[in-house]
Amino acid sequence: MKNRAWSQFCENRWAVAGLIILGIIHAAALFADFLAPYSFSNEERTYSYAPPSKIHFRDEQGSLVPPFVYGAEIKFDEYRRRIYQDKADEKYPLSFFVQGDKYKILGLVPTTIHLFGVKEPGRIYLWGADSRGRDLFSRLLHGARISLSIGILGVAISFSIGLLVGGIAGYYGGKTDDIIMRICEMFMMFPGFYLLLALRAVVPPNFNSIQVYLAIVVILSFIGWASLARVIRGMCLSLREREFVLAAKTMGLSDLRIIIRHILPHTLSYSLIAVMLSIPGYILAESSLSLIGLGIQDPYASWGNLLAEAMGIVQIKFAPWILLPGFFIFITVMCFNVVGDALRDVLDPKTSQ
């Protein structure tokens, strides 16, 4: 049965492509320190809004040489537009496994080796630089860590709450169910975005960046659990009439155990689909918080606060590369949706025959 679902899933080429892209992005986020030439806070202000570095494979004479980048110099034209000019006499060869900013591999092993980079004072900007000359490529990778983990952590928390609360309401029914459902309805009645803002104000102001990050995750899940609880409750209401629940009851298992071990597993396929389809919501919510400056705080990068920096006509016109975070949000959200839909086609008994 499981295998059949899997092979059916693999027939959907879009979904497979989506899964692969998600895999790559998550892996890149995991090894961000190593893949990125710089840390997220490494800034070089003379390279403000530097465009993506051109990597040269041929020298002036046109002969093939190891890849290198030129040093650059910023000039302002009559309209004060930034113009970057290569300095012909400054060449920095691109090398692999180079020394750079300190970090710990997977948070454990301290090292300074990066996949690629150029010697100081040269800078390599694969995807250009932001206003303060920080490497967008590096910040995107580090931002992926935060944005993706917000999605996953947030969903994990809200689903734990939603499953448990929904399970309890559905299993007991009656008064308990009534009260829990009224509470859920109340949560759903709050206008989400503004509740998010109001709750954001509850976060104690002396939290440091990591604590703020966790607080944002908690707030997002706090808002998201109610609708899931409702659906789970509906499923549990019918599940509790089934024989295996009666069987479990006659064996004298505790109610909580019955809910967790015997009822909730049956909602698994629905939950899996819902997880896939709700992760994008968390990523987008963080980005709208960032847009009004209340998301992840500088110098830490998230796709949201990176995109917030790009939300201006001036930036889009003169430094279009800083829109890349938007593109990544876009791709990720799309992949989660495609994979989620494909899962539904495969797992949901209503659509698969």
Added chain:
Amino acid sequence: MLRYILRRLLTILPILLVMSLLTFILMQKTSGSFYDTLKLNPQISPETIERYIKLYQLDKPLLVQYFSWLTNLFHFEFGYSFFYNIPVADVIGGRLWNTFVLSLASLILTWGVAIPLGIYAALHRNKITDRLIQFTSYIALASPTFFVAMLLLYFASQSGILPLGGMHSANYDGMNIIEKFFDVLRHVAIPATALSISSIGALQRIMRGNMLEVLGQQYILTARAKGLPENRVIYSHALRNAINPLVTILGYEFAGLLSGAALLEIICSWPGLGALMLTAVQSKDIYLVMASFLLSGFLLIIGNLLADVLLARLDPRIRYEK
């Protein structure tokens, strides 16, 4: 039916009460208050701020404030806005209509586009057109509203066809009713489109899914076996069954659209509730926030109720008498 509606409305009252109390505590107990902002003006003394605080009874205990607000509520007074020094109802009033116009336009656009697209896609399942529609839907689903709005505005400024934000032209008051209608229509085009894009993607997919499910039902086979023309099979048998479940979604959208578009409203200078609420929440204009939250909750309930009633009318299997 009437009894059902009444009962629903009655159970909702306590929820609204708890909700308003929570909002009140949330607004009051978190750090910062409206008058803090004034404290940063070198020319305003603490005594003046005291005076404002007395004026709005902010020095009274929390519960006293809440209950005085609550009693006023029964006289349909929602308190005064700190920001505007006028009753909250007057602040919200006009903007509610504007938001409603935007929501309605976007609702019509969303449903007008998504439903036919969904039907078309379901009838051409797995053909190239269907795949194209599905792909576009995924793109639409992943596009943040505010970003779409900005792009649309930029294109509008390049082409000069549509006005750049706002809701009325300068000479609006001198227009006749038809010109007025088209004037607002031109203004609403960009924000409504931006607001609709991702919902079109979502709704189209739901519609397609429902349609496919319905097309696999036996009564469709019966209808075909009766020799009904294909049009009739689809539009009078399949469509009605496929669209019914969407009515519930309509109920949610009805309320959601009224409050969910602050960033869009700011970008498009749409004089709606969203932008107002955003500043109200951020600057802790308590009574304005409470009124807006209550309104939004109330609308959600009404929306759901309407959806349920409508569903009962559309689907003879559903009855609420008990």
Added chain:
Amino acid sequence: MAPTPLTPKVLLVALAFLFFFLTPAHAKPSYGGSIVLTSTSDPKSFNDITAKETSTREVTSHIFEGLTTMNAVTLQVEPALAERWEVSEDGHTWTFYLRPGVKWNDGEPFTADDVVFTFNDLIYNDDIASSSRDIFTIEDKTFKVEKVDDLTVRFTLPVKFAPFLRAMSQAILPKHKLAKAVAEKKFNFTWGLDTPPSEIVGTGAFKLSSYRPGERFVLVRNPLYWKRSKEGDALPYLDRIVYLIVQNLDTAMLKFLDGEVDYIGLRGMEYPLIKPNERKGNFTVYDAGPDFGSSFVVFNQNTGVNPKTQKPFVDPVKSKWFLDINFRRAVAHAIDKNKMMEILMNGFGYPQDSDMSKSAGVFYNPNVEKYDYDLLKAKKILADAGYIDRNGDGWIEDPEEHTVEFNFSTNSGNNERVQIASIIRHDLQSLGMKVNFLSLEFNTLVTKLNSTFDWDAIVLGLTGGIEPHFGKNVWHSTGGLHMWYPMQKTPATDWEKRIDEIFIQGVQELDENKRKVLYDEFQVIVSQQLPLIYTVLNSDLYAIRNRFGNLKPTSYAGPFHNMEEIYINK
């Protein structure tokens, strides 16, 4: 890489000035037409007395006038509703002779009763919450305002008050319209946004014609306006001023480029977007010089104890650093003003060294202590004062081996300020300080500054002006805005004591030259003691269509302070 030279900007200023003198010479004033402007938010009321913020003043400044006005070009006080005035020998009694024949825009005559009403019944009314009251209260004493005859008003001050004439630009409101509301104790909620425009009555050049919440408000010519131009034309020239409410600056910019709006205030970043369109869009970009206002880093030097918990507001370990002048000096050397101006303002900025803006005229003192950006120097100052990395962890420790670690905040929403704070944070980090940066909602930040005092370091800005005394709440040690240690009973340090003295003397000194000496000293003290460590100021850039004549944009009052004189070139 060499720092970018600022020459192009100097050239630009010169060009702007050239323009300024060339245009009015040829065009002849003509009547009619309208100007379309944008405002970032709705006015909050039309009531100038209870108004709490600037977006309201944007409307009311066209509708109401005071007895005096400030000439935004010369920065001198000029007559407005008062034709002339006298001051007694002792400087305590001022007599104002009102301009005869002035009418409210509903046709009623303007008299001394209105002036007395505005002060005695509105500003000094205990039931009314108004910020104006604070300006006209000195040492808890109010002014005595009496009517001498229909066109003469006498003010008796408890003490000498140097900024008195500047303060008299306070808007005068009509008694015949508002007396009833005051009597019924409803004034706080009068003239709100729900009032019909015709009810809002002033003496100014324009009157309110319509208001559509969230969209626009329109002002039209007041035909009864008293003022004449030099040529004897009845002012104003323009028929209408339309303000579109556009919250998003990008949208406003698109509207300007599209021709829908006649003026837009620019930030340096937007210059490259707007400037190339000058010819096509038929407008000119003016650079009016440095902005008023300030932007600074402040450290918490509060040594007070929380009366509830009996704990100090600031951790004594941190307090020691923040009170250390060497620590603050090192930070001052770590402020990369040039790069801030280049990155955030495209070069359209000014380094700020003193509380008074360069644009403030007489009271600006250029000879204060300046701190160049030099991280090595900063490091050395820290090392000399005993802050060095003692355990090799990369962070510096104070002599008692405490790692220098503190929170650093600013308000979210102001993107430029957040960027400034981030740049400073980065440089402090490279000095070895462990800095946790956090942008907070404005209200939250202010609560910390004003009531809970639980903060370490903050980047903030204040609005400024020409008159140094109006900053008393910041500088006097009893002031609520004396942020680094507010509301002190007695000054904590000698230099704070000296500043207190200067502010008390300064306000009573009527001789402008002597006042300047005092306030110059104050600026020097601040630059040496660094309670506020200043950063950079924006240039005020205005893009205005060329069809308007008689434009005199200034940084003090913006491009349209003389709206009544502005006309459309025919």
Added chain:
Amino acid sequence: MQIKNLAVSVNSKKIVDDVSLTVEERSIFALVGGSGSGKSTTGLAVLRLLAPGLEIKSGEAIFGGRDLLKIGAEELRQVRGKEIAMVFQEPLYAFNPVLTVGQQIEEVFTAHTDFLGEKRLEETLRLLDIVGIKDPLRVHKSYPHQLSGGMRQRAMIAQAVALKPRLIIADEPTSSLDVTLQARVMELFLKLRDEFDLSVLLITHDLGVVQHMADHVAVMNNGKIVESGSSGEVLKNPKHQYTRELLSYVS
């Protein structure tokens, strides 16, 4: 009607293979088989009502001198409901839940005749009466879920015979009903055959039913007809192993 060498496949796997049979005028022909034997598919294939994915590979279905598998869509539509009607197993699902029974029966007239509203109503009520419904007016106004199973099946049959078709394909018309109802519905079929001069292609797994009613029987297994003949002959003297198995479940 004559089916010749019909083959239907899904994903190139044949689920109906080389099926040929002939339904004589005014006779009842039973197509018998276990579930998954391809009997229902055969029935649906005749009117080209197969679900997407199922494909008719070869064969003919001659009816009234035409090959139903080849004629144009509009001509086919004219045959459906008018000349050949279908009755399905579970009338609750076979009726559209959001339309009244009456509306759905009247649709047949709308699709194939130019009867006006009144005439349609009159005809419908008459049909409901014929199939033995006591309160035609109420049933006409009822939604499917408001009727009992037997009533629904009668209504379904009424819908099928509305235009006096020459052939009814009845796919397990009784298996969702209880035993007493089964017998009544079957009697109804016999009555209608006599009254309307129609033939029936009865698709069922229940040989008991076949015994009572059918003139001819064909037994299907794994998409193929394994045995056919007159019903008496086949049931009394089954030749094929599979037929014997089926028979052993009866009695």
